[in-house]
């Protein structure tokens with residue numbers, strides 16, 4: 001868009017006959033060496049329509065199509081700002097292949113500051129893939145992303161983080177599908193992304209018609225995909241944004257989309273099992289440990305009082321392991337999440 005010298009490069013390469021044809025996503029069309037912005041328009045149906053912002057970066061040279069999707073939870077701010085930085089800083093004249101960036105999937109969650117769900121229909125926007133063009137807004141957006149982004153990409157990254165009420169330490173997911181080559185590539189993508197805690201998922205859906213999550217939607221269609229999480233509690237910490245930006249650059253090096261070598265995590269912590277610790281009572285939550293705390297089974301995570309200050313529940317570590325995230329706010333509902341707790345395992 002605003003890289004005229006990229007156009008000059010495009011013309012030079014055009015003469016050499018090596019450039020790629022244009023790529024269109026929604027209203028954004030980028031020729032080789034260009035960055036284009038636009039929208040995917042999801043029409044109104046049972047409820048309101050939505051305009052999804054999209055960016056296409058078309059590299060000069062051929063290469064894979066990498067989809068970077070964030071903001072399914074519109075108040076996981078660090079993950080949204082990281083993709084905003086990638087939109088600004090990635091240079092299509094240096095890229096081989098194509099990058100499709102979706103900087104904000106859950107527009108109304110962001111605008112209304114509603115965590116976890118799309119306020120239009122009350123659904124998580126990372127729970128209803130592959131979507132339904134006749135469903136509610138979340139279903140229709142998912143169907144659009146499946147058709148226009150997942151089906152047309154070769155690799156995918158879904159960015160998340162601690163929501164407003166989640167004090168989360170960074171980690172990524174390795175979702176094993178049972179297909180050796182796909183799983184090996186996703187594992188390499190995790191290692192190249194560089195977050196040193198990796199949750200190993202083995203129970204994700206295997207049916208592409210009921211894939212539920214975005215990364216699983218890609219994986220069940222044969223495209224290696226990872227989900228990554230950084231940021232917490234409504235904050236935009238520069239260091240956590242940088243981990244997502246730098247991880248993406250390293251991943252693009254692994255995929256030969258940028259020059260240079262990826263930086264692989266040397267000794268990742270593999271989380272083999274995640275326990276959700278829930279509160280049996282409503283009241284006021286007081287954490288007694290921070291994110292990332294290593295604990296023994298039975299050690300105290302925090303406690304809940306009634307509105308008169310009397311302790312009515314003590315939360316304890318369900319096993320030996322580490323606090324992946326812990327509730328960041330006093331509000332505690334009956335059945336609400338106190339913490340997600342990772343049990344560390346040895347994984348190849």
Ligand SMILES: [Zn+2]
Pocket residue numbers: 072073076159160161
């Ligand atoms: Zn999320």
